Amino acid sequence: MEELTWARLILAFAVMMAASISDWRTRTAGDGHWYLLGIGGSLLMGVQLWQEGAPWIYMVCLGLITLVFLDLLWDRPGIFEDGINPLPLVLYAATVVGYAYLSLEHFGEGRYWTMVSVPLLILLFFILYQLDVIKGGADAKALIALSLVFPLYPSLPGLPLLSLNDPAALTVLPFPVLVLFNGAILTLLVPLGMLILNLGRRDLRFPLMLFGVRMDLEEARGKQVWPMERVDDGRLRTSLFPRSDDETDWEGLRAAGVLRPWVTPKVPFLIPLTLALPFSLLAGNLLLYLMGA
Template identity: 75%
Template sequence: MEELTWTRIALALAIMVAASVSDWRSRTASDGHWYIMGAGGSLLFGVQLLDEGASWTFLVCLVLITLVFADLLRDRRGMFEEGVNVAPLLLYALTFLAFGYLSLEHFGEGRYWTMISIPLLIVFFFVMYQLNVIKGGADAKALIALSLVFPIYPELAGLPVMELNDPAALTMLPFPVLVLFNGAILTLLVPVGMLLLNIARRDIRFPLMLFGTRMTIEDAKKKHVWPMERVADGKVRTALLSRQDDEIDWDALQAAGVDRPWVTPKVPFLVPLTLAVPFSLLMGNPLLYLMGA
């Protein structure tokens, strides 16, 4: 059903672009984006299951895992905090039992693996976030929501451009994981863009020109940037690896005679993640392509 595939793509891009714009401007992306995206993805998958005449068990599991997704987004007390929080405990127990029954009745079916991939991906991204591999909460929520939007790999005629020798190898990696992988690749291209921009502006200073640009202190105060130059012991020193918890003292730089310090933009990872959705659709898996798979 190519129409459903295009609808999934439109849903994911519309929500992720809106969330990226919000994250870029204010460094926040409301959970409303992910509620809409996850619920929309579940609805589309439900339509697909009904069209295929799937067993009621699949629909029950889909409803329950969607409720689990919604529960992960909301701020509530823990299941065993200040007594027993019955509602979420019951939800997770029912979800576990439903997927257990699904495994007993439909294990090995193609549709079964599609359904079981949703909770597995949710757990995977949740663990990645807890381990600080995925840094931002919005990034993790976006990837979890993508797991509901794309429970199956979105196959389109003529795509991807990087065609593999074994087309089946492309679908071995779940699409949300591929988006994460390609988002990381796109992040690595930022230095190339910075290099070209600084050459055009004739701001040449290696290696700072790979990681940021020069900007007046007045402009820097208004934008989401970190300085790559700092005043320490009365001297201006270079600091390529700025940290979020570092105190920014623009006045000290100005007092030291630095009117246009080198700064690096605070680019939310949600931006390359969003770009990675169309990139993944168009290009597929660059690593597998280079490996000759």
Template identity: 45%
Template sequence: MDWISVLKVAIAFIVLAIAARADWRTREASDVYWMVIGGTGMFFLAAQIVLDGANIIYLAMLAPIAWFFVDIFWDRKGMFEDGISPLPLGLYAISFGILAMMIYLYNADIYFWKLMIVPIMFLIFILLYQFDIIKGGADAKALIALSIMFPLYPIIEPFPLIDLPYDAAQFVLPFPLLILFNAAIITVIVPVLLLFYNLSKKQVRFPAMILGYRMPIEEAKGKFVWPMERVEEGAVKFSVFPPASETLNEDLDRLSAAGLKEVWVTPKIPFLIPIAASLLFSVIVGNLLFLFIR
């Protein structure tokens, strides 16, 4: 058994689970969680290069990876804001210089490109966040940190159940992207779970029953939920996708004044929860796409 992979999965999942719990309860997840995953991942990445007997020069890859990662958490001015900031500009110049040199020297080595998955994933997740495909900053940081921890598919015999068809398949859907992909699939399962939950409670209203559940109005106050019902122009109206409201308690009070005791709500489920579940699913099951690639 690959104990390094076991340790990596255990550390990443435990930290993700703690972060997801914090996000669920407070809607905040400290950057410390991602620093732990990313920092530990840097250690494992260096150890893996040495244990694999790879070209020792590949350790230089850790410098730009470390800088790109640290800069995510550095609350600083822009490099060209109020003049030129020489320190970050210099560090980026050095980092890109190292990557350019490595690409020039080792572009024919597949091991090098396995390491390049990390900065490439950084770029992809940052772009997905900028284009609002990944909604939360904590989600993007979590995925970036996981890119350092898992640039490649962790192999823990007999897992994953779906084998990699060939080594280069690592590049078809890199493991960090697989975590995001499977997390999205898990999110889609939530409406099915809500459907069965509401059927068990005999709370039938479509499509509300696949988007949320009924909750006493007083209980909804202070909860992280969006009411799917609200009072507009003196009438109670239903909205499948309720807009975010800064006056949740006032909205609920108006519903109560209109005679409602309970309200249909949709829960605010932090995406860190599907990400944590996806990590385990991806490690155990693997990439469903590989069922069709042989």
């Protein structure tokens, strides 16, 4: 099954990289990325189930949960909006029935928990998005798609490099959740990078130097950055975490004599999520390793 693991990793990293580049350049990552990622992952899982000779209900449940995934990407009216929307209602009812039959007939057998983990992960990421824990819609869609790509923890010889005392503990946290966790850790490295960059440039102003850089005003206008300085009631104020909905007043800064304002780059979370894929494969669960698990 090592070939399928490599296929999953290549598919996930290639699509996530393309989506990250799109998000960096245009501030959007089209749903086509997630269609490709989710359907591709589902097909690979189908191949694995077929090779293992899994009962027919496994294939049915895989097909149903893939349709649920596609429905989540589809911009349609709600099930009970303006009456009853029967198509998604039938789909979700059929999915519940399919998984109920799977549980009755094959509870705990073979890939049962693998199949059950997919809808649970989709539900988890959907809830985290609704609670605004996951901020961007593209981030949530990426993680939901990864749930179809990695229903199994990717296992390759010699990996992860940070081995645990109990190797089974590595699979306690589903791989898509580990990617989210490690993506959040990687974002914490941004202040370190900013600090090193600003020390090299001798732009020393704490704590702004941990979260941004100084940039010529005209250059900043054409960059994907937020100003960390703004003119408010005639006074120059600073903000470590400028709000994305604040209107950028470059002319106000110029009038105040600020020709090299401090700015912070607009780094989509999709980028650390993408980097977290190989990081998670290579390093594994950093928290469990530090805890000595």
